[in-house]
Amino acid sequence: MAQSLMSCTGLSRAFPAPGGSIQALDEVSLRVERGEFVVIKGPSGCGKSTLLLTLGGMQRPTRGSVVFGDAELYGLPATERNRWRAREVGFVFQLFHLIPYLSVRDNVAAGLAESPSKTPRSIDDLLDSLKLSDRARSLPNMLSAGERQRAALARALVKNPSLILADEPTGNLDPTNAAIVFEKLSAFRETGGTVVVVTHGHDTTPHASRTLEMEQGRIVRQSTR
Amino acid sequence: MVVGQGWKGSRMTLLSLILREWRHHWINALLSTVGLTIAVALLVALRMTTGAAERETRRVMRDLGFNLRIIPKTTDMDYFWTHGFSDQTMPESTVRTLADQSGIFVTFNHLTPALEGRVALAGASAILTGLGETIVSPHEGRQPMGFRIKPGEAFLGHSVAQRLQVKKGDTFELAGKKLRVEKALSESGTDEDLRIFTSLRDAQAVLQSPHRINEIKAIDCLCLTADQDPLSKLRQVIETALPEAKVLQLRTLADARARQRQMAEKMAAYATPLALGFGGTWVGLLAWLNVRERRAEIGLWRALGHGSGRLAGLLLGKAVLLGLLGAAAGFALGTGLALAAGPSLFQVTAKSLQADPQLLWKALAWTPLFAAIASLPPALKALADDPALSLRAD
Numbered sequence: 001m002a003q004s005l006m007s008c009t010g011l012s013r014a015f016p017a018p019g020g021s022i023q024a025l026d027e028v029s030l031r032v033e034r035g036e037f038v039v040i041k042g043p044s045g046c047g048k049s050t051l052l053l054t055l056g057g058m059q060r061p062t063r064g065s066v067v068f069g070d071a072e073l074y075g076l077p078a079t080e081r082n083r084w085r086a087r088e089v090g091f092v093f094q095l096f097h098l099i100p101y102l103s104v105r106d107n108v109a110a111g112l113a114e115s116p117s118k119t120p121r122s123i124d125d126l127l128d129s130l131k132l133s134d135r136a137r138s139l140p141n142m143l144s145a146g147e148r149q150r151a152a153l154a155r156a157l158v159k160n161p162s163l164i165l166a167d168e169p170t171g172n173l174d175p176t177n178a179a180i181v182f183e184k185l186s187a188f189r190e191t192g193g194t195v196v197v198v199t200h201g202h203d204t205t206p207h208a209s210r211t212l213e214m215e216q217g218r219i220v221r222q223s224t225r
Numbered sequence: 226m227v228v229g230q231g232w233k234g235s236r237m238t239l240l241s242l243i244l245r246e247w248r249h250h251w252i253n254a255l256l257s258t259v260g261l262t263i264a265v266a267l268l269v270a271l272r273m274t275t276g277a278a279e280r281e282t283r284r285v286m287r288d289l290g291f292n293l294r295i296i297p298k299t300t301d302m303d304y305f306w307t308h309g310f311s312d313q314t315m316p317e318s319t320v321r322t323l324a325d326q327s328g329i330f331v332t333f334n335h336l337t338p339a340l341e342g343r344v345a346l347a348g349a350s351a352i353l354t355g356l357g358e359t360i361v362s363p364h365e366g367r368q369p370m371g372f373r374i375k376p377g378e379a380f381l382g383h384s385v386a387q388r389l390q391v392k393k394g395d396t397f398e399l400a401g402k403k404l405r406v407e408k409a410l411s412e413s414g415t416d417e418d419l420r421i422f423t424s425l426r427d428a429q430a431v432l433q434s435p436h437r438i439n440e441i442k443a444i445d446c447l448c449l450t451a452d453q454d455p456l457s458k459l460r461q462v463i464e465t466a467l468p469e470a471k472v473l474q475l476r477t478l479a480d481a482r483a484r485q486r487q488m489a490e491k492m493a494a495y496a497t498p499l500a501l502g503f504g505g506t507w508v509g510l511l512a513w514l515n516v517r518e519r520r521a522e523i524g525l526w527r528a529l530g531h532g533s534g535r536l537a538g539l540l541l542g543k544a545v546l547l548g549l550l551g552a553a554a555g556f557a558l559g560t561g562l563a564l565a566a567g568p569s570l571f572q573v574t575a576k577s578l579q580a581d582p583q584l585l586w587k588a589l590a591w592t593p594l595f596a597a598i599a600s601l602p603p604a605l606k607a608l609a610d611d612p613a614l615s616l617r618a619d
Contacts, residue, residue, distance in 0.1 A: 058528060059613040079532050086530020093616055097525040101249030106237055113530040167616075
């Protein structure tokens with residue numbers, strides 16, 4: 001029987017907007033099993049990024065709860081939630097969000113904010129496996145988009161987290177680099193990790209163990225491989 | 226790079242991160258440093274020139290003379306104004322009695338006992354002025370004003386020196402007492418030209434009034450101009466402290482001194498908040514721009530699990546470092562400006578104008594704190610902002 005890694009129940013999140021508010025999440029409930037590769041699809045503005053950041057303890061929901069193991073994330077003090085995120089979660093973003101004044105190597109090292117839950121991976125091995133060894137000392141502005149995203153992926157993987165949350169990780173990449181990113185995420189899953197990816201593309205389906213489709217803040221369809 | 230100990234085990238200390246960010250956003254760092262440097266330089270130059278102006282004023286006033294005369298209450302004022310000194314005396318200890326009164330130095334300073342009288346010299350008369358040791362406020366390290374004359378020495382007014390045809394080092398006799406000319410004063414155009422200044426002891430011996438004085442010369446510390454009615458305040462204090470005496474104020478001198486002092490205080494009163502306001506606004510604005518530019522980075526540090534304390538350290542640590550640099554550069558610039566402008570501003574005391582290490586320590590202590598306070602509002606806002614907003618893709 002599959003083991004639950006995290007779950008959310010009745011998640012709602014509204015953002016203030018001119019003339020009212022936007023309901024980014026509307027009563028979303030979801031259970032993510034350990035070792036799953038979950039893809040969340042949907043058009044822009046459907047709430048998938050909000051869901052991802054909420055699952056990662058970055059965005060407090062207006063209503064509902066997120067449970068990881070036995071802990072209700074938003075019931076934890078902010079410092080505890082930071083520690084949890086530092087130990088258990090690796091983030092990958094569409095815009096890479098590499099720190100512009102740090103080298104590739106130091107950007108990866110920045111992913112080790114706290115002692116990880118598992119033994120961290122060697123930065124050299126990671127850079128080597130992502131074909132970034134010769135760019136280790138380069139600053140982000142000297143890298144191609146593909147190299148930047150691979151560096152961001154290395155930063156997410158270095159602490160050997162339980163969960164990787166990726167927000168449109170291939171949105172700015174060519175097909176070759178997009179394939180590399182998904183292969184690495186898939187490889188992470190094969191070593192026992194769990195992946196939740198948000199995308200509006202179609203090229204991720206082969207890697208997904210489950211695909212969810214969102215519209216207007218709700219999960220409207222779900223398919224499992 | 227040490228793996229397994231986190232970034233704290235790597236080369237990325239907080240200081241290293243701050244310095245790298247500084248290098249990356251060098252224009253912002255440079256402009257912040259320039260702003261702090263200018264503010265510190267203004268304050269250092271102002272402090273140095275204000276101090277020099279005070280010294281200059283003191284020297285000029287010393288040359289002008291005391292502006293208060295405390296004389297026995299029973300003095301015949303017709304005699305006083307006709308002869309230039311009181312016909313009555315009081316015990317020499319009166320000056321100590323006055324100095325020992327609580328809070329007296331709030332109003333009076335440089336209390337100098339004096340005995341004055343007319344003497345015959347070389348077929349004409351002169352005014353002998355014996356000056357005792359000046360008592361200054363114990364809380365101020367100020368040099369006493371007025372002449373310091375040792376027993377057996379004399380300072381001669383211009384006319385007296387001419388009449389005796391003596392110069393420095395010569396000796397002359399006064400009522401059987403031999404005195405050495407320590408200084409022949411230049412022509413003043415006042416009754417000083419007719420005076421012989423000696424120590425109080427010598428004057429008491431010549432005038433045969435041992436342990437007596439007929440005046441306490443002083444400077445008023447109120448520094449009020451005539452329209453602010455300082456005399457009634459001075460008289461109130463003397464009435465309480467020394468009922469057997471009364472006080473006269475040489476208004477022209479007192480006004481000149483008060484105006485000079487008030488001008489320096491006004492300059493400091495305007496320039497200090499101006500420099501602090503300019504520096505604070507400048508640094509705060511640049512810190513706000515810096516934080517705004519780094520929103521995504523701050524969000525990312527949060528996503529990586531770094532807490533508010535470390536982020537505050539990144540943002541405020543930068544301000545502290547900029548403050549240290551601005552303090553050192555501002556001290557150097559301000560000191561240089563003051564030293565360069567000194568000779569043209571202060572003719573008498575220009576040489577006493579020099580770099581003050583205490584100002585450097587003060588600048589190094591206060592400027593980083595000031596820069597951190599100025600950067601605090603944008604830093605707090607950055608920490609309070611929702612990090613998710615800067616990280617989301619849609």
